[in-house]
Amino acid sequence: MLKGIVTVSLKQDVLDPQGQAVLHSLQTLGFPEAQNVRIGKSIEVWLEESDSQKAESRLKEMCEALLVNSVIEDYSFEIVED
C-alpha cells in the first residue's frame, strides 16, 4: 500500500494568528532566537494503489478537490511505501 503525506501551510501573505501566539510563547519561555512561527497541518492518506505515479496524480486531485483551500493555503506532498 502507498501512503500520501500532504503538508498544508498558510500562504506566506496570509496572517497566521496561531503562529504569532506560539511565537510569543516561545520567546517568553526563553527562546529569543525564534523569529517567526507558521503553523500548518499534515494529512496522511492511505491509498489502495501500487503505481506511485497514479497515486501522485490522484492525490493531487484530492488536494484540489477538498484537502486544500487554494485561496489561503499552499501544499506539498510525498508518496511513501507503507
Place this chain on the structure above:
Amino acid sequence: MRCAVIVFPGSNCDYDLYKAANYIEGIQAEYVWYTSKSLDGFDAILVPGGFSYGDALRAGALAARAPILKALQRAADSGTRVLGICNGFQILTECGLLPGALHRNSGLRFICRTVNLEVSNTATPFTSGYVGRTSTHVRLEIAHGEGNYTCDSDTLHKLEDNGQIVFRYSGDNPNGSVANIAGITNEAGNVLGMMPHPERAMADWMGSSDGRILFESMRD
C-alpha cells in the same frame, strides 16, 4: 415566498433561522436535509450557522461538498436568492459561490457579542429595506471563531468596484477581516454571505430588530 433552510449535521442556528424567516409575514420557511438533491420550488435558500461536520478540515469545507450543494449551485446560477450566515458564509466561500476565505480570528478567540455594522450597499435584494433609515448603521450579533475574511488584492478591488461589499464592521473590527468586511455578495448580487446573525435580531425584546429588515428586503 418559500424559503429553504438547509440543515447539515452540526448546523445549530437552523431552528433560529427557520423561526426568524417564518416570523416575517409572507415567508414560509421549510427545512431541507443536506442529502436532498433538489431545491426546486424555493424562492430563497438560507444556509444557517453552526459547526457543520464539526468544522473538520476547515470550517464549512465538508458541507461545501455535501449532496445538496449541486442543487444549491444550480439555484444560485439561476438567480435564486441565497443567504449564508456565519458557517453558512464559510460554506458559500468553500464551495466557490463567493470569493475569498474565512480563517481564524486575528485575536484567536471565539467572539460572541453585538457589533455595529455599516450597510455599504443598499442596492441589493437583501439590503434595500435599509434605505431611508436615519442611519444605515445596524446592530447585529456575531458569534464566531473563524470570521476573518481574507482574499487577494485583485479580488478585493473587484469586490469594491462592483459594490459587492454589503456589510462592514463599523468602528472596531472584531476579527481582523480585510477592509472591515462582514458580508459580501457574488457578482450577480443574488448570493449574500455574512458573519453577523440577522436571525438573532428580529424584535426589540431580542436587543435589536435590525435583522428583520434583511428578511423583509429579501421577501420584497
